[in-house]
Amino acid sequence: MCGIIGIVGHSEVNQALYDGLTVLQHRGQDAAGIMTCDDDGKFFLRKDNGLVKDVFHTRHMIRLKGKMGIGHIRYPTAGCSTSAESQPFYVNSPFGIALAHNGNLTNTKVLKDELFQTDRRHLNTDSDSEVLLNVLAHELQNSSKLTPLPEDIFKAVAQVHRRCKGAYAAVAMISGVGVMAFRDPYGIRPAVIGKRETAQGTEYVVASESVAVDILDYELVRDIEPGECVFIDRKGNFYSQQCADNPIKSPCIFEYVYFARPDSMMDGISVHKSRMRMGTKLAHKIKREFPDHDIDVVIPIPDTSRSAALQLSYDLGVVYREGFIKNRYIGRTFIMPGQTMRKKSVRQKLNAIDLEFRGKNVLLVDDSIVRGTTSQQIVQMARDAGANKVYLASAAPPVRFPNVYGIDMPSANEFVAHDRSVEEISKELGVDWLVYQDLPDLVSAINKKSDVERFDTSCFDGEYITGDIDANYLYYIDAMRNDLSKQTSDKSNAVIELHNN
Numbered sequence: 001m002c003g004i005i006g007i008v009g010h011s012e013v014n015q016a017l018y019d020g021l022t023v024l025q026h027r028g029q030d031a032a033g034i035m036t037c038d039d040d041g042k043f044f045l046r047k048d049n050g051l052v053k054d055v056f057h058t059r060h061m062i063r064l065k066g067k068m069g070i071g072h073i074r075y076p077t078a079g080c081s082t083s084a085e086s087q088p089f090y091v092n093s094p095f096g097i098a099l100a101h102n103g104n105l106t107n108t109k110v111l112k113d114e115l116f117q118t119d120r121r122h123l124n125t126d127s128d129s130e131v132l133l134n135v136l137a138h139e140l141q142n143s144s145k146l147t148p149l150p151e152d153i154f155k156a157v158a159q160v161h162r163r164c165k166g167a168y169a170a171v172a173m174i175s176g177v178g179v180m181a182f183r184d185p186y187g188i189r190p191a192v193i194g195k196r197e198t199a200q201g202t203e204y205v206v207a208s209e210s211v212a213v214d215i216l217d218y219e220l221v222r223d224i225e226p227g228e229c230v231f232i233d234r235k236g237n238f239y240s241q242q243c244a245d246n247p248i249k250s251p252c253i254f255e256y257v258y259f260a261r262p263d264s265m266m267d268g269i270s271v272h273k274s275r276m277r278m279g280t281k282l283a284h285k286i287k288r289e290f291p292d293h294d295i296d297v298v299i300p301i302p303d304t305s306r307s308a309a310l311q312l313s314y315d316l317g318v319v320y321r322e323g324f325i326k327n328r329y330i331g332r333t334f335i336m337p338g339q340t341m342r343k344k345s346v347r348q349k350l351n352a353i354d355l356e357f358r359g360k361n362v363l364l365v366d367d368s369i370v371r372g373t374t375s376q377q378i379v380q381m382a383r384d385a386g387a388n389k390v391y392l393a394s395a396a397p398p399v400r401f402p403n404v405y406g407i408d409m410p411s412a413n414e415f416v417a418h419d420r421s422v423e424e425i426s427k428e429l430g431v432d433w434l435v436y437q438d439l440p441d442l443v444s445a446i447n448k449k450s451d452v453e454r455f456d457t458s459c460f461d462g463e464y465i466t467g468d469i470d471a472n473y474l475y476y477i478d479a480m481r482n483d484l485s486k487q488t489s490d491k492s493n494a495v496i497e498l499h500n501n
């Protein structure tokens with residue numbers, strides 16, 4: 001789940017891009033990058049593996065000159081995790097274009113071959129984002145003008161929609177011209193627009209989540225619509241157009257379950273409120289299925305589950321206690337690369353306050369259970385802390401299908417729920433009772449009153465919204481990106497770290 005940001009301002013944007021990326025850090029911890037463009041159309045790039053605070057030092061920031069720029073936070077779902085595949089990517093022709101992408105293309109291989117056949121375009125990485133950029137570049141090539149006009153940009157994005165399959169929320173910068181941003185026709189990945197008035201004129205920001213708009217003191221205007229492209233020229237003039245033939249708003253449901261920050265508004269929905277409603281739905285299910293429960297205390301598994309757990313405890317009428325303390329210097333474990341690191345980090349990240357567990361029947365609440373990495377260790381920690389009984393509630397249904405749209409969950413057999421009943425999962429996790437959210441309840445908890453027609457719920461029900469995913473593709477990504485092949489490719493991938501610029 002990467003994070004993207006783009007700004008067109010009337011003063012230097014390097015610091016604002018940095019600040020915006022810091023509040024998008026929860027969307028990816030592997031790499032970060034910023035590219036700016038000065039008034040002469042010269043690009044300045046700094047990107048590398050690592051967290052935002054580690055990638056950018058003063059010596060980099062002072063060289064990121066210009067009043068427009070884009071930024072990216074990476075959590076790899078394609079290619080390998082060397083810094084050569086960090087973003088933004090860049091092509092010199094036509095015009096000089098940089099791009100940052102959140103999502104995952106599902107026809108990357110076909111497109112890559114096409115780009116060489118038609119354009120002799122050599123792509124040096126295995127990143128799908130570099131393919132997306134080169135398809136955009138190819139389509140912009142058709143405009144014969146020296147400076148592309150908004151209609152040329154919209155025509156090119158319409159072609160991108162026709163050629164690219166999968167999920168993309170992307171921001172791109174054209175040297176000396178401006179910044180554009182567009183979402184795939186299903187709106188699987190999020191993107192919002194912010195603006196603010198200054199003495200020199202209007203400034204705009206586009207970002208994955210509204211938190212970035214908030215902390216940069218812009219006013220949240222709206223979401224970019226599925227299929228829509230917005231373009232802000234270097235003077236701050238705003239243009240937009242729907243570029244898809246048949247847009248259907250169907251955002252990824254996992255954004256609301258886990259990825260997004262609770263303080264974000266996404267497609268008109270408060271993430272925090274939707275998580276609270278998940279807690280309410282789950283409390284009702286517990287009352288139905290375990291009416292004479294003997295739960296003494298509700299305990300969240302920090303961080304993401306806390307909104308749901310607090311509301312669940314309120315609706316269940318059981319006391320809520322923060323029985324696990326999170327190490328604020330350890331990041332999100334689910335998006336860490338490889339199972340070894342995830343396992344090790346869960347124990348470093350969370351520790352139990354024994355007195356909250358000793359002799360009690362505890363209900364642990366998590367937002368989701370995917371590989372079971374967190375739950376397996378947490379349950380043992382609760383028992384070691386003296387819990388009498390350990391129950392576990394998941395605010396999301398069992399994850400049983402791979403994600404192909406930008407969440408690195410390519411292998412079903414890595415999921416604890418794969419080929420297991422709830423009873424069998426409960427045994428595997430070592431809990432005394434396990435309850436999952438039902439999918440209809442999850443959908444209604446999120447979609448209270450918005451114009452979302454449906455969600456991409458593929459990781460729960462195997463219904464892939466883009467309609468082009470078959471068993472062959474799932475087999476292919478499993479082989480390419482299961483934990484073992486990723487480790488091998490990252491070790492043996494003798495990329496000479498050739499950045500694409």
Ligand SMILES: O=P(O)(O)OC[C@H]1O[C@H](OP(=O)(O)OP(=O)(O)O)[C@H](O)[C@@H]1O
Pocket residue numbers: 258301302303304305331332333334335366367368369370371372373374375
């Ligand atoms: O079953 P698993 O494979 O462990 O995945 C699910 C867990 O991973 C995530 O936590 P994470 O530590 O990533 O982030 P958080 O601090 O935002 O909860 C999520 O919130 C669950 O706790």
Ligand SMILES: NC(=O)CC[C@H](N)C(=O)O
Pocket residue numbers: 001002003074075076077078079085101102103104105127128129406407
């Ligand atoms: N999580 C994402 O959005 C990943 C973006 C892109 N597919 C990459 O691997 O770099």
Ligand SMILES: [Mg+2]
Pocket residue numbers: 301302303304305367374
């Ligand atoms: Mg968690």
